[in-house]
Amino acid sequence: MTFNPSLLPKVELHVHLDTCLSYFYIKQLDPTISIDEFNQQFVAHKPCFDLGDFLSKVIPQIDILQTKSAITLAVDDLFYQLKADNVIYAEIRFAPLLHTKQGLTDKEVVEVVISAMNEASQKYDIKARLILCTLRHFSVLESQETAKLVVEYLHKGVVALDLAADEARFPLDNHIAAFDYVKKAGGNLIAHAGEAKGAESVTETLDKLQVTRIGHGVRSIEDSEVINRLRSQNILLEVCPSCNIICNIYEQIDQHPVNQLKKQGVKLNINTDARTVANTSLNKEYQLLYDVFGWSEKDFIDALNASFISNNVREKLMDKLNDFYAK
Ligand SMILES: [Zn+2]
Numbered sequence: 001m002t003f004n005p006s007l008l009p010k011v012e013l014h015v016h017l018d019t020c021l022s023y024f025y026i027k028q029l030d031p032t033i034s035i036d037e038f039n040q041q042f043v044a045h046k047p048c049f050d051l052g053d054f055l056s057k058v059i060p061q062i063d064i065l066q067t068k069s070a071i072t073l074a075v076d077d078l079f080y081q082l083k084a085d086n087v088i089y090a091e092i093r094f095a096p097l098l099h100t101k102q103g104l105t106d107k108e109v110v111e112v113v114i115s116a117m118n119e120a121s122q123k124y125d126i127k128a129r130l131i132l133c134t135l136r137h138f139s140v141l142e143s144q145e146t147a148k149l150v151v152e153y154l155h156k157g158v159v160a161l162d163l164a165a166d167e168a169r170f171p172l173d174n175h176i177a178a179f180d181y182v183k184k185a186g187g188n189l190i191a192h193a194g195e196a197k198g199a200e201s202v203t204e205t206l207d208k209l210q211v212t213r214i215g216h217g218v219r220s221i222e223d224s225e226v227i228n229r230l231r232s233q234n235i236l237l238e239v240c241p242s243c244n245i246i247c248n249i250y251e252q253i254d255q256h257p258v259n260q261l262k263k264q265g266v267k268l269n270i271n272t273d274a275r276t277v278a279n280t281s282l283n284k285e286y287q288l289l290y291d292v293f294g295w296s297e298k299d300f301i302d303a304l305n306a307s308f309i310s311n312n313v314r315e316k317l318m319d320k321l322n323d324f325y326a327k
Contacts, residue, residue, distance in 0.1 A: 024077065202219070
């Protein structure tokens with residue numbers, strides 16, 4: 001049996017705008033940069049020594065994304081990559097407060113991304129929505145500011161609040177009020193958990209932030225109670241295999257629990273997370289799971305049901321997927 005991941009229409013729910021700048025993009029800004037220099041600056045060593053090592057590849061990308069034109073071009077660049085992966089629907093995330101170093105306000109940042117997304121969505125025929133990230137090390141006020149942006153731009157392209165960054169070193173208490181605020185306004189909630197910390201971090205996140213999806217969550221496998229809870233609450237894990245390897249959570253892909261999680265009935269989907277830093281694409285991730293765990297087309301559970309898009313758009317996308325699987 002042959003497996004050609006590029007033929008599969010896909011849904012990507014976990015991809016950060018500020019970790020996905022391609023060589024093609026960087027070369028437009030700096031025509032003299034060589035591929036070796038690009039790899040040195042933006043792609044992680046395998047594996048990263050620590051989070052600081054990983055962030056050293058992300059910060060230069062954030063530093064670039066500080067003007068309207070740089071952000072607009074980056075959104076187009078990401079859609080180009082999504083198209084190559086045959087993605088039909090994507091939820092793209094970023095932290096608006098990180099893009100205000102050269103004078104843009106956080107509202108302007110969100111508006112630039114929304115308008116670039118709408119344009120690219122037409123150009124590439126890919127539906128998309130945005131998730132705004134607050135970060136573990138943010139203050140209560142910064143987190144509230146991010147939550148207010150989510151609510152202000154809800155139904156205008158933004159669908160959810162996410163909590164990202166250093167799970168191991170920062171607690172989530174600063175963010176509880178922000179998550180409550182978005183929930184009361186009818187927004188969706190996600191948090192990164194169970195990656196740098198174990199299953200107890202997933203429990204804490206479910207208890208305190210009332211999320212319906214978890215970014216990563218792969219270390220839930222360490223506690224059967226947590227697995228039971230994920231199943232009974234129908235929580236989706238946004239699994240990003242190569243990124244976990246790059247971040248040194250598992251040494252090799254055959255030690256990654258994605259296959260066990262799936263066998264135990266946990267709802268999950270496959271994502272890239274940080275395309276440039278982890279030097280990956282969604283086609284590569286699908287191919288990896290085929291090669292290592294023998295997954296076939298039907299194993300790539302359609303993530304559309306866990307997406308935050310409106311029902312009528314979801315149904316249209318579902319028709320596209322069903323057309324493919326009916327063949
Ligand atoms: Zn992430």
